[in-house]
Amino acid sequence: xxxxxxxxxxxxxSHSAALAEGAAELVQQISGGATVVPAGxxxxxxxxxxxxxxxxxxxxxxxxxxxxxxxxxxxAVLSTRAVLADLAGExxxxxxxxPFVEGAVAAAVAAGGGADLDAVAAAAEEARDAAKF
Amino acid sequence: xxxxxxxxxxxxxSHSAALAEGAAELVQQISGGATVVPAGxxxxxxxxxxxxxxxxxxxxxxxxxxxxxxxxxxxAVLSTRAVLADLAGExxxxxxxxPFVEGAVAAAVAAGGGADLDAVAAAAEEARDAAKF
Amino acid sequence: xxxxxxxxxVHEASLxxxxxxxxxxxxxSAIGDGDHGIxxxxxxxxxxxxxxxxESDTETPGAVLRTVxxxxxxxxxxxxxxxxxxxFRQAGKALGDVTEVDAVLLGSALxxxxxxxxxxxxxxxxxxxxxxxxxxxxxxxQAAVGEGGDLAAATRAAADAAERGLAETIPMLARKGRAxxxxxxxxxxxDPGAASTALIMRALAMVAAGETS
Amino acid sequence: xxxxxxxxxVHEASLxxxxxxxxxxxxxSAIGDGDHGIxxxxxxxxxxxxxxxxESDTETPGAVLRTVxxxxxxxxxxxxxxxxxxxFRQAGKALGDVTEVDAVLLGSALxxxxxxxxxxxxxxxxxxxxxxxxxxxxxxxQAAVGEGGDLAAATRAAADAAERGLAETIPMLARKGRAxxxxxxxxxxxDPGAASTALIMRALAMVAAGETS
Ligand SMILES: Nc1ncnc2c1ncn2[C@@H]1O[C@H](COP(=O)(O)OP(=O)(O)O)[C@@H](O)[C@H]1O
Ligand SMILES: Nc1ncnc2c1ncn2[C@@H]1O[C@H](COP(=O)(O)OP(=O)(O)O)[C@@H](O)[C@H]1O
Ligand SMILES: [Mg+2]
Ligand SMILES: [Mg+2]
Ligand SMILES: [Mg+2]
Ligand SMILES: [Mg+2]
Numbered sequence: 068x069x070x071x072x073x074x075x076x077x078x079x080x081s082h083s084a085a086l087a088e089g090a091a092e093l094v095q096q097i098s099g100g101a102t103v104v105p106a107g108x109x110x111x112x113x114x115x116x117x118x119x120x121x122x123x124x125x126x127x128x129x130x131x132x133x134x135x136x137x138x139x140x141x142x143a144v145l146s147t148r149a150v151l152a153d154l155a156g157e158x159x160x161x162x163x164x165x166p167f168v169e170g171a172v173a174a175a176v177a178a179g180g181g182a183d184l185d186a187v188a189a190a191a192e193e194a195r196d197a198a199k200f
Numbered sequence: 201x202x203x204x205x206x207x208x209x210x211x212x213x214s215h216s217a218a219l220a221e222g223a224a225e226l227v228q229q230i231s232g233g234a235t236v237v238p239a240g241x242x243x244x245x246x247x248x249x250x251x252x253x254x255x256x257x258x259x260x261x262x263x264x265x266x267x268x269x270x271x272x273x274x275x276a277v278l279s280t281r282a283v284l285a286d287l288a289g290e291x292x293x294x295x296x297x298x299p300f301v302e303g304a305v306a307a308a309v310a311a312g313g314g315a316d317l318d319a320v321a322a323a324a325e326e327a328r329d330a331a332k333f
Numbered sequence: 334x335x336x337x338x339x340x341x342x343v344h345e346a347s348l349x350x351x352x353x354x355x356x357x358x359x360x361x362s363a364i365g366d367g368d369h370g371i372x373x374x375x376x377x378x379x380x381x382x383x384x385x386x387x388e389s390d391t392e393t394p395g396a397v398l399r400t401v402x403x404x405x406x407x408x409x410x411x412x413x414x415x416x417x418x419x420x421f422r423q424a425g426k427a428l429g430d431v432t433e434v435d436a437v438l439l440g441s442a443l444x445x446x447x448x449x450x451x452x453x454x455x456x457x458x459x460x461x462x463x464x465x466x467x468x469x470x471x472x473x474x475q476a477a478v479g480e481g482g483d484l485a486a487a488t489r490a491a492a493d494a495a496e497r498g499l500a501e502t503i504p505m506l507a508r509k510g511r512a513x514x515x516x517x518x519x520x521x522x523x524d525p526g527a528a529s530t531a532l533i534m535r536a537l538a539m540v541a542a543g544e545t546s
Numbered sequence: 547x548x549x550x551x552x553x554x555x556v557h558e559a560s561l562x563x564x565x566x567x568x569x570x571x572x573x574x575s576a577i578g579d580g581d582h583g584i585x586x587x588x589x590x591x592x593x594x595x596x597x598x599x600x601e602s603d604t605e606t607p608g609a610v611l612r613t614v615x616x617x618x619x620x621x622x623x624x625x626x627x628x629x630x631x632x633x634f635r636q637a638g639k640a641l642g643d644v645t646e647v648d649a650v651l652l653g654s655a656l657x658x659x660x661x662x663x664x665x666x667x668x669x670x671x672x673x674x675x676x677x678x679x680x681x682x683x684x685x686x687x688q689a690a691v692g693e694g695g696d697l698a699a700a701t702r703a704a705a706d707a708a709e710r711g712l713a714e715t716i717p718m719l720a721r722k723g724r725a726x727x728x729x730x731x732x733x734x735x736x737d738p739g740a741a742s743t744a745l746i747m748r749a750l751a752m753v754a755a756g757e758t759s
Contacts, residue, residue, distance in 0.1 A: 083226045086301070089219025089240070093247060093272070096366045097514060107222070114226060115585065115623030139226070139301050141723060142625030144333045148666055149619045149628035164332045166299035168219070168272050176514045195328055199297045200277045200455070229579045230727060248372065248410035274510060275412030281453055282406045282415035309727045333668070 071102035075178040075187045076128025078160070079171055080121055080147055081139040084108030086167075094171045099179025103171065104128040116146040118153075125150070125160045133159040133184035135174050137191060139167045159184065165191035173197070204235035208311040208320045209261025211293070212304055213254055213280055214272040217241030219300075227304045232312020236304065237261040249279040251286075258283070258293045266292040266317035268307050270324060272300045292317065298324035306330070334434045334484060338540055339397040340384050345536035345545045347377040353532055360525040364512040368411055369525035376409030376417070394434050398425030398442070412510050413526055416450050416463065417533075423449030436484045443471045443491070454509060461505035461512065461519060463526030469498035470534050484541045492538040495531040502527045547647045547697060551753055552610040553597050558749035558758045560590040566745055573738040577725040581624055582738035589622030589630070607647050611638030611655070625723050626739055629663050629676065630746075636662030649697045656684045656704070667722060674718035674725065674732060676739030682711035683747050698755045705751040708744040715740045 077094070081087035087107025094103045106124035109115040121136075128134045138144045147162050154160070161184060163170065170191035177190035210227070214220035220240025227236045239257035242248040254269075261267045271277045280295050287293070294317060296303065303324035310323035334342075350357070350373050357370030380401040390396045402422030406415050427445035428434060434442070447467050456462040473494030477487040500523070507519035510526075539545050547555075563570070563586050570583030593614040603609045615635030619628050640658035641647060647655070660680050669675040686707030690700040713736070720732035723739075752758050 081222070081226075081301075083222035085218040086222025086226060089214070089216035089222055093214075093216045093219060096247065097511065099515075099518075109623040110621070113623065114229065114579075115581070116627075117623065118620045118628070138332060140305070141332055141726075142628075145625050145628040145667060146619075149631060152632075162333075166328070167301040169299055172273070172514060176516075180515075180518060195299070199271060199274055200295075230724065232728075232731075242410040243408070246410065247366075248368070249414075250410065251407045251415070274513075275415075278412050278415040278454060279406075282418060285419075305727060309729075313728075313731060 071100055071130045071178075073131055074101040074181065075132045075174075075184050076102045076104065076130050076134045077171060077174050077178060077187075078121070078124045078128050078134055078136045079103065079105050079107070079139075079167070080116060080124075080136055080143040081105070081107035081167065082114050082116055082143060083139075084112055086139065090168050090171055093168075094175045097172065097179075098175035101175050101178035102128050102130055103175050116143050118146055118150050121147055121150045122154070125154070125158060129158070129160075133161065135178070135184060135187050135191060136160055136162045137165055137167055137170050137174065138162065161188060163188045163191045166195055169194040169197065204233055204263040204311075206264055207234040207314065208265045208307075208317050209235045209237065209263050209267045210304060210307050210311060210320075211254070211257045211261045211267055211269045212236065212238050212240070212272075212300070213249060213257075213269055213276040214238070214240035214300065215247050215249055215276060216272075217245055219272065223301050223304055226301075227308045230305065230312075231308035234308050234311035235261050235263055236308050249276050251279055251283050254280055254283045255287070258287070258291060262291070262293075266294065268311070268317060268320050268324060269293055269295045270298055270300055270303050270307065271295065294321060296321045296324045299328055302327040302330065334394065334439065334541065335432060336392065336394050336397060339394040339434075340391065341545055342537050342540045343377070343384055343397065343401055344381050345540055346533045347381040349532040349536050350374055350377050350529060353528075357525050357529055360523050360528055363522045364507060364515055364519040365525060366511055369413060369529065372409045372411035372413055373417070373529050376405040376414055379408035380404035393428070393430050393432055395425045395428035395430055398422070398428060401425070412454075413463075413529070416454055416526070419449045419453045420446035420467075436478045436482070436487050439484065440471075440475050440478055440487070443467075443474055447471050456509040459505060460508040461502050461524045461527075462507075462509050463524065463530040465502050465505065465524065466495040466498035466527035466530035466534070469501075470495040470530070485538070485543075488534070488538040488541040492531070492534040495527075495534040499523055499527045499531045547607065547652065547754065548645060549605065549607050549610060552607040552647075553604065554758055555750050555753045556590070556597055556610065556614055557594050558753055559746045560594040562745040562749050563587055563590050563742060566741075570738050570742055573736050573741055576735045577720060577728055577732040578738060579724055582626060582742065585622045585624035585626055586630070586742050589618040589627055592621035593617035606641070606643050606645055608638045608641030608643055611635070611641060614638075625667075626676075626742070629667055629739070632662045632666045633659035633680075649691050649695070649700050652697065653684075653688050653691055653700070656680075656687055660684050669722040672718060673721040674715050674737045674740075675720075675722050676737065676743040678715045678718065678737065679708040679711040679740035679743035679747070682714075683708040683743070698751070701747070701751040701754040705744070705747040708740075708747040712736055712740040712744045
């Protein structure tokens with residue numbers, strides 16, 4: 068992923084492949100080159116999460132500055148934690164409690180601007196309080 | 201839409217067809233019969249919003265108790281307002297400022313439980329403050 | 334200006350936007366999602382087609398603008414669709430059903446457009462949106478009419494002011510629309526919507542001066 | 547219990563879950579998203595396959611449970627995957643590399659499973675999750691061992707307690723997982739995860755008593 072070299076990567080963990088992919092596509096448009104990788108659906112593409120997809124996405128999103136993971140629902144949190152427990156020590160990936168789409172947009176913009184993992188995580192969290200109108 | 205008869209309907213307005221459809225599919229799973237209709241992408245399926253899709257979705261979601269519309273980004277708000285200005289008087293559809301996925305889940309669960317439009321809108325707004333972990 | 338002059342305005346605007354679509358898209362790539370030229374070309378070409386083919390009611394200046402508004406809202410695909418669409422619709426409503434529009438009435442229509450857009454999108458002047466081109470244009474137009482200027486003079490003043498307004502968006506920080514996500518990074522770039530507004534006002538001035546293609 | 551007894555436990559649990567998959571899914575339809583039976587059948591069948599085919603390290607009781615944990619985490623597809631997977635992994639770690647597990651060591655493994663799940667999912671007893679079946683099972687197991695019960699007696703006590711725990715989830719309001727979205731509407735239904743825990747504990751009791759297929 069040479070495009071996002073040196074930038075924080077973003078992983079979107081969703082129970083739906085379409086939801087994760089649609090969100091990633093939308094966010095990628097304004098991410099200023101930061102890599103946004105979807106990890107949605109089960110191994111066979113059904114509704115649910117896949118630890119294999121999550122693990123692969125973390126790998127794809129890593130460009131040297133860490134990875135922020137945004138989950139859609141609570142059980143995506145559990146799957147992600149199971150993956151992170153496995154990778155313990157080998158990854159700087161961090162799970163954040165943020166609104167899925169809005170947090171992804173804010174995080175990607177921050178990442179694209181060269182912010183570090185702490186700042187990207189903070190941007191995602193703050194999206195919770197941003198007004199749409 | 202006989203399944204959701206008498207329940208508040210939900211419309212998900214997104215810039216991405218996949219995002220709207222994935223979210224609707226996920227939410228429909230736990231909506232207890234309330235109708236959740238995606239309105240994503242431009243007329244030709246690209247990234248953007250379509251007033252025709254929004255208008256059709258409002259129509260599909262209406263089951264006699266009103267419709268709650270959840271937009272993904274700010275410009276979905278503008279497109280929806282343009283549609284509502286056209287339908288003025290003919291619809292009880294209401295736009296709410298809520299996180300897209302999380303608001304949709306909360307709204308659909310409330311709608312499925314028979315809540316009225318005010319309560320469904322309140323549920324969507326409150327999703328902003330719910331913790332995922 | 335009669336009905337055919339308004340039709341000519343839409344046609345000229347569509348040509349100018351098509352000609353400058355790449356530049357508009359590049360401006361939007363810098364501070365947005367890189368689709369403004371694509372969006373607006375699609376919207377204006379649809380509007381122009383609808384009017385040329387007389388598929389819709391286009392018998393008065395007001396009807397032309399209301400039809401343009403509907404086309405832009407339904408065909409553009411970005412935030413600029415409902416924004417410009419609302420502007421044209423409100424302008425069209427302000428013209429009512431007259432068949433000939435004088436300088437004073439056109440001024441009311443431009444004001445109605447500005448107010449409609451302001452109400453829809455809740456942007457303030459200085460937020461780095463197309464209002465920062467349209468606002469100065471309306472003010473300059475009214476000033477020219479107040480000084481006894483005719484349609485040609487007033488629309489030229491409006492187009493010039495829109496271009497100055499566009500330049501003034503460069504140091505602004507975007508506070509509305511998709512560009513607002515980028516915060517500080519929007520400083521130093523023209524707003525794409527302000528750039529398209531300058532083109533649309535230039536098209537109007539050309540038509541009023543009889544300089545169109 | 548030796549390695550083959552642990553393999554038999556996994557096999558028996560897989561059979562019971564497959565047999566009751568429809569009921570588990572129906573319970574989840576009432577208060578969740580209607581996939582618990584589907585999820586867990588997929589997960590346990592994958593675990594059972596992995597062990598039968600000896601694709602992975604299954605040479606000690608601990609290795610068997612750790613392999614089951616990995617399989618459940620990667621194949622289940624729902625919240626129950628990481629939850630049960632973490633439970634089995636922690637239990638497997640507690641067993642270390644011994645080749646024969648006595649009643650006391652199995653008690654430590656069950657406690658480790660409970661604690662691992664509690665830490666992962668942050669549910670409290672009374673939140674209407676599978677911990678409301680597993681918690682009473684662990685307590686009953688330890689009580690039986692304390693009274694001098696053997697593996698058969700202690701696991702039977704655990705399975706009985708898990709079933710009572712399952713019944714006690716009926717009046718509870720779900721506070722964790724997907725069911726928590728439904729709030730009050732979850733009252734009056736068994737928790738699907740508690741129901742599957744009761745089956746898994748029953749499978750263990752059957753194996754310990756030598757009653758398996
Ligand atoms: N709330 C608003 N009020 C006025 N103009 C706005 C507003 N939001 C966006 N705009 C204008 O729209 C332009 C972007 O249009 P476009 O790129 O077609 O839509 P999108 O942002 O949906 O991709 C901006 O340059 C700005 O001038
Ligand atoms: N945080 C948690 N802690 C413990 N158990 C939980 C937690 N969240 C969910 N569960 C259990 O998982 C079960 C649901 O599993 P399943 O339906 O397979 O997953 P999902 O909810 O992702 O569809 C619930 O009935 C509950 O017992
Ligand atoms: Mg744009
Ligand atoms: Mg756009
Ligand atoms: Mg489930
Ligand atoms: Mg599920």
